[in-house]
Amino acid sequence: MQSHALAIGWEFRKRHAWPLIAMGVYLLGLAVFRLVFYVPGEPITVVPPDGRAATVIAPLSWAFFYYLAVFSFGLSGDLGARQSIFPARMFSLPVRTAALVGWPMLYGTLTVGTLVLATTALARWPWGIEAPLFWPALFAATFLAWTQALMWMPYGLPVARPIVTVLWLAVLDAVVLLAAHFKVSEPVMLAILAPQIPIAYLVALYAVARARRGDVLDWRPRFMRAAAVVGTAPLRRVAFASPARAQFWFEWRRHGRTLPALVVMVLPFELALFWLARDAPALLLELLILVLLTPPLLASVIAATVSRANPMAPDSHAMSPFVAMRPLSSADLIAAKLRMALWSTVATWLVVLIAVTLVLQWSGTWPMVQQRVSRLVEIVEMPRTIVFTLLVLAALVAATWKQLVQSLCIGLSGRDWIARSVLVAVLVIIIFSGPVVQWIVDHDSARAMLWNSLPLILAVLVALKMLAAAWVAARLTRSGVLSDGALVSGAATWVAGVFALYGVLAWLVWGPLIPQYVLVLLAILGMPLARVAAAPLALSLNRHR
């Protein structure tokens, strides 16, 4: 290694080159497919979105966010800490701060810029999709440079980093999207974006220079004094009533507040748009749907941190000895996580419901909602409207909780290959589901075939789910992770849940179009089973390796 530039580059390449290579091969494959096999039909459009675009957008988005995390050192840093997440080990290198900042920024901006440039070039030729060539690549590079600068900055308060970063990037995003919406020409877009990279570099240089000399502001004493004045200073705490309570507190402090906090950060931007929809009922409906889908979507994003085996060591898949050494059974450790996820979900939805109600009132859009509800009451009558509304709400709350806990069995297993395999499988499903859905939408015969085969498809899915549950139950019994009594009571609770859900569905949905057995199948599929049951097994495998 002849220079520090090569050494820094080697570190990134050694650990993180494979997604770039995979993405390159994939793009090449798509180009070959277009040239050799694809028969031109309807042109693929991005606005309105075309399902076939998912073949590129899904892997590109994943690769972009992956490299965002890699080049900002976000994979190994504590995002909530006041200190810079720039690796402290690099501060002692005999290298100027300008080089410490410059090389990762150069490598990062070049990587994501090239990635996006290659994708847009491929979209233009051979696919023939009308897409701007240069500014998306420059936008990606700018986005990364600002992420690096703001992530490397030391802050005066804990948790200030994600808030400042998200807010600033949202502003940057909004400006660029507005410019794109008003069809600003490519040279103007380049002129808006190009100066931002040097500015971000200067901010990053200032941030790392401060971090390197240990200059970290601490504003906490001011806030603690203020808290003491208004009487909210820390109280003397009572002892925990049981180990389970203590473990729940541990999980809540580690992960419970993340989802509500994230929703509080995102919600104001979404709710602000309600004022734009005062005379547009269709837009208001879309915005309401967006707001109500925000908790489950964000839950799916933070699920990876909830299911991380060792939150204290982001690089490690093995369980933290501190947690593994708790004198609690693996089932009790999981129970604490499930309870934490439940309370986190409840807190999040309380925030959402209160905020939406208030904003509907303040923005003057409440009458439009009332009007839509009245129309629904006219069609299905009041009791069904109430049950339908409650059911939708319950489904959204359940979906949020499910998103938080369903990947526990993957993350807690502590096996890197399992996490990677699932990631690849999910990406493949997303990539292929887009074109398949688009094909079904475009073809009446396909839609009819799908509708006719729905019972069979549901039955196959139920069979797979029950097979997986039986395998998990057998492993749980054999390993002794759950007692027979716990297994039986868990199964009984699940069956009761399925019957309750079926009862509600049967009362709500009537008519000859949907047979009753389809509702039973839907109820079985809707009730979480195999993945949640596998979580104690995964944790036990990791705890006793």
Add this chain to the structure above:
Amino acid sequence: MSASVSVSDPVISVIGLSRRFDAKTALDSVSLVLAPGAVYGLVGANGAGKTTLIKHILGLLRAESGSVRVFGLDPVADPVGVLSRIGYFSEENDLPGWMRVDELIRYQRAFYATWDDVYAEELRRSFALDARARVKTLSKGQKARMGLLVALAHRPELLLLDEPSSGLDPIVRRDILGAVIRTIADEGRTVLFSSHLLDEVEEVADHVTMISAGRIALSAPLAAIKESHGTLAKAFVAHVRSAAPLSTGP
């Protein structure tokens, strides 16, 4: 090679324990029986297999072959029964940095029926730990003292110390040795003390087990070792340094 102490009701009983990590053998047919009420020193070079053995005793590693029993229980099958009676402190010391000292004490006490509040407070004061300080802001020595506090305050029947004084200053090392001595003073309690610092082990151990390349090289009362070799260091050179290392642990 195996070693044993003849006892009717051992605290730890390891029989024919072997463990491999990929192609490397970390433990090779290790047998060890520890009677209650004594201090056992586990000595070996870095990577000899000390930590791997202790992790098996804690149930953090599952025995590939052989068996491990602690208080007569399998630590993998019954983690609650075993871990609630053990105090553990290691050089890794992965205490959650986000907790405050008083929060960590409050959290720990929930898990142990035998937690002694008075003793915990006495240790906190003697170690000069600020109750409101976050663990991540403590110095390395303070973190070690914090780890020691949570390992000792429930007056465990078995205290496991894995390289406890690695990289610590003499004052903290003195605290750790003091803790070992205090634990012995509680009648019937057992200490397993792993270290590569022979002088520390010599200071407190009743019985010494030397481990080399995943095998027990020597296991005997300290007095007997001193009688036959003069010093622990000479015994170490004779039994351990001559053995080529087989492997390193995780």
